[in-house]
Amino acid sequence: MxxxxxxxxxxxxxxxxxxxxxxxxxxxxxxxxxxxxxxxxxxxxxxxxxxxxxxxxxxxxxxxxxxxxxxxxxxxxxxxxxxxxxxxxxxxxxxxxxxxxxxxxxxxxxxxxxxxxxxxxxxxxxxxxxxxxxxxxxxxxxxxxxxxxxxxxxxxxxxxxxxxxxxxxxxxxxxxxxxxxxxxxxxxxxxxxxxxxxxxxxxxxxxxxxxxxxxxxxxxxxxxxxxxxxxxxxxxxxxxxxGRRLPVGTPNTDKSELIQRAKPALELRGVRLGAHSEAFDLDVRDGEIVAVVGPVGAGKTRLAQAIFGATRVSAGTMRLYGEPWRPRTPREAIRAGVFLAGEDRWRSSLFPDAVPFASVAGTIGFPFLPRWSRAGVVPRAKERDVAREAIDTFGIRCGGPDDRVARLSGGNQQKVLLARWHAEPARLLLLDEPFQGVDAGARADIAAMLRRRAAGRATLVFVSDLEEAHEVADRIVQFDRGTVEVTREATPAPDALIST
CATH class of the missing domain: 3.40.50.300 (P-loop containing nucleotide triphosphate hydrolases)
Incomplete structure (x- = not known):
């Protein structure tokens, strides 16, 4: 050469x-x-x-x-x-x-x-x-x-x-x-x-x-x-x-019958995201992971935000475990056990380094401080205990709970964000581009973790990459121009990042 x-x-x-x-x-x-x-x-x-x-x-x-x-x-x-x-x-x-x-x-x-x-x-x-x-x-x-x-x-x-x-x-x-x-x-x-x-x-x-x-x-x-x-x-x-083999497994082999028998967790009927959008229906069952896949600008983020109470749908109804669901604010959604990990972690979820609670422990615990506090006193010991468990579970590379999130690598920042929404039990977990900036090994680990913890909640994963959808989902919903185009069962992609 x-x-x-x-x-x-x-x-x-x-x-x-x-x-x-x-x-x-x-x-x-x-x-x-x-x-x-x-x-x-x-x-x-x-x-x-x-x-x-x-x-x-x-x-x-x-x-x-x-x-x-x-x-x-x-x-x-x-x-x-x-x-x-x-x-x-x-x-x-x-x-x-x-x-x-x-x-x-x-x-x-x-x-x-x-x-x-x-x-x-x-x-x-x-x-x-x-x-x-x-x-x-x-x-x-x-x-x-x-x-x-x-x-x-x-x-x-x-x-x-x-x-x-x-x-x-x-x-x-x-x-x-x-x-x-x-x-x-x-x-x-x-x-x-x-x-x-x-x-x-x-x-x-x-x-x-x-x-x-x-x-x-x-x-x-x-x-x-x-x-x-x-x-x-x-x-x-x-x-x-x-430095190791990737985890082996497929997300869909043994769950389909259980999911079919499970009760509906989220039901959308005649929903329009905008005045000129086409109406659509969508069901997600308890224990199911559904990937909503579509190009950038398809409306995936808007759908996630509408379910989370950050925006409003133009028409239609939503039900959460059989009850009408129309949250007025994200705070109301969080109280009800509906959590959203946003697409742009710095705009939607993480804190600048200058903020006092921008540590790993503070970032993970922040949404739950009202329910963790007693007489207005924030239990720092609980924050750190939850953070230590998250560091182990998610494989976050850091020095400990007090490390500043802004000083971690992008992939580890993403892991902290995902760990936040596993610090308390969720009824509905919304993940908008959760694998952005995450390496292949960590992505496979996160997908496996999401599947392990799928029981007792519904999970909606919003992604642009079909390969990522196949890696984690039980069912894939094709989404474009603000509406559902097609729904199908997920099968492991031929080039899936999980070693087969």
């Missing part, structure tokens, strides 16, 4: 006594997509931050096109030819600004363009960037917030490509995309490969890795422990990644 576009040798990083990276090695050639596979907390995010200039390595060396590469900031990284598209679009866009201004945000901040640059010239440049990622025809003067999340991500990608990078880093690029939107992104990446761009891909979705990866580098405990060229043996890669 010719000299790599990018190489990293013996990269190490410590945070106090915690070793985040321990001599990680990686190289990427022109036109290659190298996927970084690793469990939550393996060091992937730390490595991406070092390569993109957010943090500095303690040890090791990096090169870019054969020259020493040591970025002091993200701007320095971009100027040297390394562009990063982070998982969270919300962190790098300004929804109130126009689409054109968001496309040119880096150039405006870097002095390449200014607000005094003639509007026609700015719009011509914005159109050029938009066209490269398939956003022709959009109203460049419209606020960015009017675009779908997938389109906003393409705006961020267009900004990253504006500098013609030699290395493009994609961090969970399809986490919030439908399969059709993901395919458009794949096609775009194919074009970049043809131009000789090196790509570092971080993704927990096997579909991404199968479609894109030239090689995978498996990281465990901050080290590169294996490298595989395509075609990739994913069973071996996954087992190497987590």
């Amino acid at each position: 010719s000299a790599p576009v990018f190489s990293a040798h013996a990269i190490a990083k410590r945070f106090g006594a915690t070793v985040a990276l321990a001599r990680l090695d990686l190289s990427i050639g022109a036109g290659e997509v190298v996927a970084l596979m690793g469990a939550n907390g393996a060091g992937k995010s730390t490595f991406v931050k070092i390569v993109s200039g957010v943090q500095a390595a303690d040890e090791g060396a990096m090169t870019l096109d054969g020259q020493a590469y040591l970025p002091g900031s993200p701007l320095a990284a971009k100027r040297q030819g390394v562009a990063t598209v982070h998982q969270s679009v919300a962190d790098v866009v300004v929804p109130a600004l126009s689409i054109a201004d968001n496309l040119l945000l880096d150039e405006l901040c870097g002095g390449i363009a200014t607000i005094w640059t003639p509007r026609a010239r700015r719009h011509a440049r914005a159109r050029e960037l938009a066209a490269r990622v398939g956003l022709e025809g959009v109203d460049l003067d419209a606020p960015l917030g009017t675009l779908s999340l997938a389109a906003q991500q393409r705006v961020v990608l267009a900004r990253a490509l504006a500098t013609r990078p030699r290395l493009l880093i994609l961090d969970e690029p399809t986490a919030s995309l439908s399969s059709a939107e993901a395919e458009r992104l794949y096609t775009l990446i194919d074009g970049l490969r043809a131009e000789g761009v090196a790509v570092l891909l971080v993704s927990h979705r096997l579909a991404d890795l199968r479609r894109l990866a030239s090689r995978v580098a498996v990281v465990r405990d901050g080290r590169t422990v294996a490298v595989q060229d395509a075609p990739i043996d994913f069973d071996t890669a996954l087992e190497t990644m987590i």
